[in-house]
Amino acid sequence: MADTPELDERKETILHAVIDTYLATGEPVGSRTISKYTDLKLSSATIRNEMADLEDMGYVVSPHTSAGRIPTDKGYRFYVNQMMSVMKDINAREEDVQEREQEVQEMKKFLNEKVDRVDTLLQNVAKLLANNTNYATMVTTPQMSGNKLKFVQLTALGDKKVLAVIVMDGNLIRNKVFDFSEEITQEQILKLNILLNTTLNGLTLEQMNMSIISKMEQQAGPHGPLVREILNAIVETIQNADHLQIYTSGATNIFKYPELSDSSTASELISTLEEKQMLTNLVKADLEGDNETGIQVYIGEETPVETMKDCSVVTATYELQDGMKGTIGIIGPRRMDYEKVVGTLKTIRTELDGMFKKQS
Amino acid sequence: MADTPELDERKETILHAVIDTYLATGEPVGSRTISKYTDLKLSSATIRNEMADLEDMGYVVSPHTSAGRIPTDKGYRFYVNQMMSVMKDINAREEDVQEREQEVQEMKKFLNEKVDRVDTLLQNVAKLLANNTNYATMVTTPQMSGNKLKFVQLTALGDKKVLAVIVMDGNLIRNKVFDFSEEITQEQILKLNILLNTTLNGLTLEQMNMSIISKMEQQAGPHGPLVREILNAIVETIQNADHLQIYTSGATNIFKYPELSDSSTASELISTLEEKQMLTNLVKADLEGDNETGIQVYIGEETPVETMKDCSVVTATYELQDGMKGTIGIIGPRRMDYEKVVGTLKTIRTELDGMFKKQS
DNA sequence: ATTAGCACTCATTTTTCAAGAGTGCTAATA
DNA sequence: TATTAGCACTCTTGAAAAATGAGTGCTAAT
Numbered sequence: 057m058a059d060t061p062e063l064d065e066r067k068e069t070i071l072h073a074v075i076d077t078y079l080a081t082g083e084p085v086g087s088r089t090i091s092k093y094t095d096l097k098l099s100s101a102t103i104r105n106e107m108a109d110l111e112d113m114g115y116v117v118s119p120h121t122s123a124g125r126i127p128t129d130k131g132y133r134f135y136v137n138q139m140m141s142v143m144k145d146i147n148a149r150e151e152d153v154q155e156r157e158q159e160v161q162e163m164k165k166f167l168n169e170k171v172d173r174v175d176t177l178l179q180n181v182a183k184l185l186a187n188n189t190n191y192a193t194m195v196t197t198p199q200m201s202g203n204k205l206k207f208v209q210l211t212a213l214g215d216k217k218v219l220a221v222i223v224m225d226g227n228l229i230r231n232k233v234f235d236f237s238e239e240i241t242q243e244q245i246l247k248l249n250i251l252l253n254t255t256l257n258g259l260t261l262e263q264m265n266m267s268i269i270s271k272m273e274q275q276a277g278p279h280g281p282l283v284r285e286i287l288n289a290i291v292e293t294i295q296n297a298d299h300l301q302i303y304t305s306g307a308t309n310i311f312k313y314p315e316l317s318d319s320s321t322a323s324e325l326i327s328t329l330e331e332k333q334m335l336t337n338l339v340k341a342d343l344e345g346d347n348e349t350g351i352q353v354y355i356g357e358e359t360p361v362e363t364m365k366d367c368s369v370v371t372a373t374y375e376l377q378d379g380m381k382g383t384i385g386i387i388g389p390r391r392m393d394y395e396k397v398v399g400t401l402k403t404i405r406t407e408l409d410g411m412f413k414k415q416s
Numbered sequence: 417m418a419d420t421p422e423l424d425e426r427k428e429t430i431l432h433a434v435i436d437t438y439l440a441t442g443e444p445v446g447s448r449t450i451s452k453y454t455d456l457k458l459s460s461a462t463i464r465n466e467m468a469d470l471e472d473m474g475y476v477v478s479p480h481t482s483a484g485r486i487p488t489d490k491g492y493r494f495y496v497n498q499m500m501s502v503m504k505d506i507n508a509r510e511e512d513v514q515e516r517e518q519e520v521q522e523m524k525k526f527l528n529e530k531v532d533r534v535d536t537l538l539q540n541v542a543k544l545l546a547n548n549t550n551y552a553t554m555v556t557t558p559q560m561s562g563n564k565l566k567f568v569q570l571t572a573l574g575d576k577k578v579l580a581v582i583v584m585d586g587n588l589i590r591n592k593v594f595d596f597s598e599e600i601t602q603e604q605i606l607k608l609n610i611l612l613n614t615t616l617n618g619l620t621l622e623q624m625n626m627s628i629i630s631k632m633e634q635q636a637g638p639h640g641p642l643v644r645e646i647l648n649a650i651v652e653t654i655q656n657a658d659h660l661q662i663y664t665s666g667a668t669n670i671f672k673y674p675e676l677s678d679s680s681t682a683s684e685l686i687s688t689l690e691e692k693q694m695l696t697n698l699v700k701a702d703l704e705g706d707n708e709t710g711i712q713v714y715i716g717e718e719t720p721v722e723t724m725k726d727c728s729v730v731t732a733t734y735e736l737q738d739g740m741k742g743t744i745g746i747i748g749p750r751r752m753d754y755e756k757v758v759g760t761l762k763t764i765r766t767e768l769d770g771m772f773k774k775q776s
Numbered sequence: 777a778t779t780a781g782c783a784c785t786c787a788t789t790t791t792t793c794a795a796g797a798g799t800g801c802t803a804a805t806a
Numbered sequence: 807t808a809t810t811a812g813c814a815c816t817c818t819t820g821a822a823a824a825a826t827g828a829g830t831g832c833t834a835a836t
Contacts, residue, residue: 122796211568221569319682462779482784483830484828677799804811804812
C-alpha cells in the first residue's frame with residue numbers, strides 16, 4: 057500500500073525471531089526469550105512494546121493474556137514470502153544440498169530397485185517424502201494435455217470378445233475388452249483396424265468430434281453401430297487414461313503435532329487424505345498458479361481444501377518432457393519447517409524429471 | 417475337555433447378557449443391570465455370585481475392583497461361536513434380510529452406475545461397507561491361481577521400443593513396453609511372435625521353467641538374449657498381474673470407538689491400513705482357513721496382524737467362477753456388532769459374485 | 777439356594793490452592 | 807525521546823484434596 061514498508065527493520069527481525077522460535081518449540085514465545093535470542097541487545101520490555109505493535113498489525117497473537125505470542129497466518133505469510141525471495145537468488149544453500157545429498161542418494165537407490173511402473177514409483181516418492189519430512193504427503197499421476205492417439209489395435213479373443221489396445225503418444229497404453237452381440241470374423245477385424253487407424257491416428261481427443269465419428273460410421277456401412285461402440289470405448293479409455301490418481305502417505309504423521317491430533321481434526325484430515333476426492337482442489341490450484349519456482353505455499357486458511365484450514369500445504373509442480381504435469385504436496389501443521397520442505401520439494405522436482413526419463 | 421459343558425445354562429444366559437449389554441453400551445456392566453435385563457428373575461446378589469464364577473473361569477474381567485465386568489477374548493469367543501452355530505442353521509434372519517434389503521439395493525445401484533473397472537468396483541465395495549457398518553474395511557483384488565498364458569502379441573512402436581500385450585486366461589491383460597539396444601525389424605517381430613506363441617501358449621507361470629526358456633533361446637539363435645529379455649518381462653508381468661492389491665476405507669471410523677482412539681493406538685492402526693503391507697497376513701489367514709461359511713472371526717489377540725491386537729477382525733472370502741478368490745475384511749473394536757457384521761458380509765459375498773458376472 | 781444389607785474400594789469429577797510465565801503500564805534513566 | 811527497570815495483575819497449569827457414586831464381596835437372614 058504505502059511505499060514505505062509496513063515493518064521497519066527491527067520489527068522484521070523480531071517477527072522473524074518469534075516465528076523461528078515458535079517453529080522450533082511449538083510454544084508461545086515471550087519477550088524475554090526474544091531478548092536473549094537476537095543480537096539486538098534490547099531488553100524484554102522493549103521487545104514487549106514492539107510485540108504489542110506487531111500484534112496490533114496482525115502479525116502475531118497471544119492465545120491468552122499472560123502467554124507469549126504465536127504467529128498469525130499473516131505473520132507466517134510474511135516469513136514465507138521473505139524466505140522464498142531469498143531462496144530464489146540462492147536457489148539452494150550449500151549446506152542444505154550437502155545435507156540432502158544422502159537423502160537423495162537413498163531415494164534414487166530405493167526408487168531404482170523395484171520400480172517397474174510409474175504408479176509404484178510415485179507411491180514410493182510419496183512414502184519417502186513422508187518418512188523424510190514427518191509430514192503427510194500426496195503425489196499425483198502426471199496429467200497429460202492434448203493426448204494424441206498413436207494407433208489402435210483390435211484383436212479377437214474369441215467368445216464374441218474383442219481386445220482393443222490403444223496406444224497414445226508417449227507410449228501410454230490402455231486396454232479395453234468388449235463384448236459384441238455376435239461373433240466377429242478375422243476379416244472384419246482387419247477391416248476395422250484399417251478403418252480406425254487411417255482415420256484416427258494422430259488425432260487428439262478433442263479432434264474426434266461428431267463429424268468424424270459419423271463419417272466413419274458411414275464408411276463402415278453395416279458395421280456402423282459396431283464402430284460407434286468402439287469409438288465410444290476409445291474416447292472413454294483415453295479420458296480414463298487421463299484420470300487423475302492421487303497417492304498419499306504418512307497420514308499418521310499428523311499425530312506428531314499436538315495442534316492437529318485432537319481426534320476430530322485428525323479424523324477429518326485423515327479422511328480427506330484417504331478419500332482423496334477433495335485433494336483435487338489442491339492439484340487444480342497448483343497447476344493454475346504458475347509462479348516461476350513451481351512451488352506454492354498455502355498457509356492455514358489460504359489452502360484450497362476446506363478441511364485443511366488448520367494446516368499448511370506446500371505443493372510443487374513437476375513436469376515431464378512431454379508437457380505432462382503432476383503435483384507433489386506436503387501437508388503439515390502451520391508451524392511446519394517451510395525452509396526444509398520447500399528445499400526438499402525443489403530437489404525432488406528435479407530428480408523426478410530425471411527418473412522419468414529413465415522409466416519409459 | 418470334560419463331556420459336560422463348562423457352563424450351565426444359567427451362566428450361559430448371564431454371560432450372553434453381559435456381552436450383549438457391553439456391546440451396546442461399551443461400559444462395564446454391573447450385576448444390577450443384568451438382574452433387570454434378563455428374565456431370570458434373579459437378584460443382583462445372585463448375579464454377582466455367578467459373575468464372580470465367570471470371572472474365575474476367565475470369561476469376564478472387571479477393570480478394577482468396583483466396576484462391572486467386561487468380556488475377555490474367551491468370553492467373546494464363546495459368544496461368537498454360539499452365534500455362528502445358530503446362524504449356520506438359520507442362515508439369515510428374516511428381519512435382518514428385510515433391514516438389509518434397502519442397503520443392498522442402494523449398493524447395487526451405486527455400483528452399477530459408474531463402474532467400468534474391477535478395481536473401482538472393489539474400492540466402492542470397501543467404501544460402502546465402511547459407511548454402512550461404521551468400521552474400517554479392506555477389500556482385496558481377487559487372486560488367481562495357476563494363471564495360464566493365452567497369447568502374447570509384440571508390436572513395434574518405433575524408436576527401438578516394442579510393445580508386448582500379454583493376454584491371460586480370463587482375459588486378463590497386461591502391457592509392457594521395452595527398449596532394445598538396436599532397432600528391430602518387422603520380420604523379426606513376426607518371427608518372435610510365432611516363436612513365443614507356439615511355445616508358451618497355455619502354459620502357467622510355473623510351467624515356464626528353465627528348460628523351456630533355454631530351449632527357446634536356442635531356437636531363437638542370434639536373438640537369444642532378446643528372447644530372454646522378453647521372457648523375463650512376461651514372467652514378471654504375469655507375477656505382477658497376480659499382484660495382490662488391497663483397498664481400504666473408513667479408517668477414520670476407529671475414532672468412533674474410544675478404546676481405539678487414543679492417538680498411539682489410532683496412529684498405529686491407521687498406519688497399518690494405509691501401508692497395507694501387513695494386511696496381507698489377514699488375507700493369507702483368510703484364504704487358508706477354509707471353514708464352510710467362508711467367514712472368519714478374529715477376536716483381539718487372535719488376529720494375525722500384530723498391530724490389531726486391540727481390534728476384532730471379520731473376514732470373508734468371496735469366490736468367482738474361475739476360482740479367483742478375494743478377501744473382504746472388517747476391522748473394528750473388540751465390541752463390534754458381530755451379528756450384523758457377519759450378516760452383512762454374508763450378503764455381500766453373494767452379491768459380489770453376481771456383480772462380477774456382469775462385469776467382464 | 778437365594779437375597780437383603782452393609783462396609784469398602786476405586787475411578788471420576790469438582791474444588792481449591794500454589795506456582796510460574798508473561799504481560800501492560802508507570803516511572804526512572806541515558 | 808527511546809529504552810529500561812519494576813511491579814501489579816492475569817491467566818494457565820499442575821497437584822492435592824474432597825465429594826460422588828457405581829459396584830463389589832461378604833455375612834447373615836430367609
